[in-house]
Amino acid sequence: MAKILMKGNEAIAAAAIKGGCKFFFGYPITPQNELPEYMARELHKAGGCFVQAESEVAAINMVYGAAGSGARVMTSSSSPGIALKQEGISYIAGAELPCVIVNISRGGPGLGGIQPAQSDYFQNTRGGGNGDYRLIVYAPATLQEAVDLTMEAFDVADYYRNPVVISGDGMIGQMMEPIEFKELPKREIPPKDWATTGTKGKRKPNIINSLALDPAELEKHNIRLKEKYDLIEKNEVRYEMYNIENAELVIVSYGTTSRIVKNAIAALKQEGINVGLIRPITLWPFPMKAFDEIPKTVKALLSVEMSMGQMIDDVKIANKGRYPVHFYGRSGGMIPTPDGIAQKVKEILGGVK
Amino acid sequence: MAVVFKRTNGLKDIPTHYCPGCTHGIIHRLVGEVLEELDVLGKTIGVAPVGCSVLAYDYFNCDMHEAAHGRAPAVATGIKRVDPDNIVFTYQGDGDLASIGAAEIIHAAHRGEKITTIFVNNAIYGMTGGQMAPTTLIGQKATTAPYGRDKEHSGMPLKVSEMLATISGAVFVERVAVNTPANIRKAKKAIKKAFEVQMEGKGFGIVEILSTCPTNWGLAPTEALKWLEENMIPYYPLGNFRTPEEAK
Ligand SMILES: Cc1ncc(C[n+]2csc(CCOP(=O)(O)OP(=O)(O)O)c2C)c(N)n1
Ligand code: SF4
Numbered sequence: 001m002a003k004i005l006m007k008g009n010e011a012i013a014a015a016a017i018k019g020g021c022k023f024f025f026g027y028p029i030t031p032q033n034e035l036p037e038y039m040a041r042e043l044h045k046a047g048g049c050f051v052q053a054e055s056e057v058a059a060i061n062m063v064y065g066a067a068g069s070g071a072r073v074m075t076s077s078s079s080p081g082i083a084l085k086q087e088g089i090s091y092i093a094g095a096e097l098p099c100v101i102v103n104i105s106r107g108g109p110g111l112g113g114i115q116p117a118q119s120d121y122f123q124n125t126r127g128g129g130n131g132d133y134r135l136i137v138y139a140p141a142t143l144q145e146a147v148d149l150t151m152e153a154f155d156v157a158d159y160y161r162n163p164v165v166i167s168g169d170g171m172i173g174q175m176m177e178p179i180e181f182k183e184l185p186k187r188e189i190p191p192k193d194w195a196t197t198g199t200k201g202k203r204k205p206n207i208i209n210s211l212a213l214d215p216a217e218l219e220k221h222n223i224r225l226k227e228k229y230d231l232i233e234k235n236e237v238r239y240e241m242y243n244i245e246n247a248e249l250v251i252v253s254y255g256t257t258s259r260i261v262k263n264a265i266a267a268l269k270q271e272g273i274n275v276g277l278i279r280p281i282t283l284w285p286f287p288m289k290a291f292d293e294i295p296k297t298v299k300a301l302l303s304v305e306m307s308m309g310q311m312i313d314d315v316k317i318a319n320k321g322r323y324p325v326h327f328y329g330r331s332g333g334m335i336p337t338p339d340g341i342a343q344k345v346k347e348i349l350g351g352v353k
Numbered sequence: 354m355a356v357v358f359k360r361t362n363g364l365k366d367i368p369t370h371y372c373p374g375c376t377h378g379i380i381h382r383l384v385g386e387v388l389e390e391l392d393v394l395g396k397t398i399g400v401a402p403v404g405c406s407v408l409a410y411d412y413f414n415c416d417m418h419e420a421a422h423g424r425a426p427a428v429a430t431g432i433k434r435v436d437p438d439n440i441v442f443t444y445q446g447d448g449d450l451a452s453i454g455a456a457e458i459i460h461a462a463h464r465g466e467k468i469t470t471i472f473v474n475n476a477i478y479g480m481t482g483g484q485m486a487p488t489t490l491i492g493q494k495a496t497t498a499p500y501g502r503d504k505e506h507s508g509m510p511l512k513v514s515e516m517l518a519t520i521s522g523a524v525f526v527e528r529v530a531v532n533t534p535a536n537i538r539k540a541k542k543a544i545k546k547a548f549e550v551q552m553e554g555k556g557f558g559i560v561e562i563l564s565t566c567p568t569n570w571g572l573a574p575t576e577a578l579k580w581l582e583e584n585m586i587p588y589y590p591l592g593n594f595r596t597p598e599e600a601k
Contacts, residue, residue: 025430054457061424064424066431198398208417
């Protein structure tokens, strides 16, 4: 198929429909509005349905209902909106339902701003909902990757019966790039015999639920969930290693920031400084094992983020105390420059030399 | 021997957890009977709330979906949109529907969502131990209104049916009570009508049912029925507020 030029938000929406998404429930917030707008235009043509909810709280609960009925369903929002969705996300994870949630994030806290930021790392990977649950979180760096991951996200969600988050910042949502819709490698998805579709008088009633008043029963549920999350950690980790061989320093960076980092790496190369990159594609499960592949030539790690340093905790855990870990970040919608990153690298290497 | 009374197939054969004399049980039975009589149990999905009826999903003999506190109408929207041929109902208390879930119920009605809401108004938060609800009457004591509800402090009790009847998508709105056999028969009729309205695809329907909470009202079950009649009905008048014909 030929490549077409699309805006990020629309590309993700189109990919979702290609991935089998039939239902979309959302509420407007910048910078992701083109996504629900695309769904409003296109979803009915695919035999599905778009509803503009009265709030993010309602939107995610509509997702909860549709997912319980066995449908492929998606919602999208941006940072403060995702904050409101956390209640529903916890219920969906607790009831083990598949869905896809897109967070095209912006600067915070509070109402913050509308420019791109990665300060929802905690929100996406830890979540603000209650209880012991995990979300699979994809952080695409290009629109092609956003499209590929979104299409696959529906399969992954169905396979594990778990919500999947597509975490992109405002840049991913707003920029245009050529993309191609490729065929997916298919997963064997178990039948949705748990869904509330009506018994038709043929089976016992199904119950979609996250309540377990008996502590022993709830603990059992949480242990089972943990086993599922362990399996996801084992099977679903994705990352990119870039320019790692003979590197003096390794930067850890994801999403659009990692693209700026690659420019910084190229500039540093001109000056004879060799810097590598670990780019997590899954923020959860975090690519711990990538850090075992760091060569002996490396003197330090540098976490580069569009936040005040939220991923650095995971970097430190993955590093297991092997290298000093530094941080460079911009926040509030300010975007790191290749120069700023290169400067920081030189500062660190100057210090350790 | 002729059978004059039997269990409805609309409910599972298990005992409920409700307090003795609580009218939640009667309301369950009415909904179960109606679903059985309309022969829709096989294509019905009920949405249970948070509140004393949180375990309703264990009692109804159809597919059930548990919702977060107040969110049942949004969950029901998702379910109904997936398969509009299915019958979808929410079962909600007054704290659930009139307080934390006020936005969800108003907007489900506003969209004319083709679902049926069974709204159990007992003028108090039962499950959490008798706190004030938006529907608690003036002067009525609750654990968070220990001197009785005061209008200046907490506003007047919210009249949900009257409010929803102003919304054009709400095509069936009726308030009933379950304090006497005659009223129970009327309540069943209203519930049946509300489901029929949904089956005909006409829009949103709600039946507000005045119910008792002997435990948190601190009254014996029979006194609670009397209290309902003497205190709730005068403020929450029974009757139909909207039919599909009027809603046009
Ligand atoms: C988000 C949230 N807030 C509060 C609660 C606690 N809670 C459980 S039931 C309830 C009140 C229910 O009252 P009502 O809807 O009137 O039902 P009733 O118990 O009287 O039948 C509250 C506040 C909760 N479960 N979730
Ligand atoms: S607390 Fe009140 S509403 Fe709840 S079951 Fe007991 S009597 Fe019924």
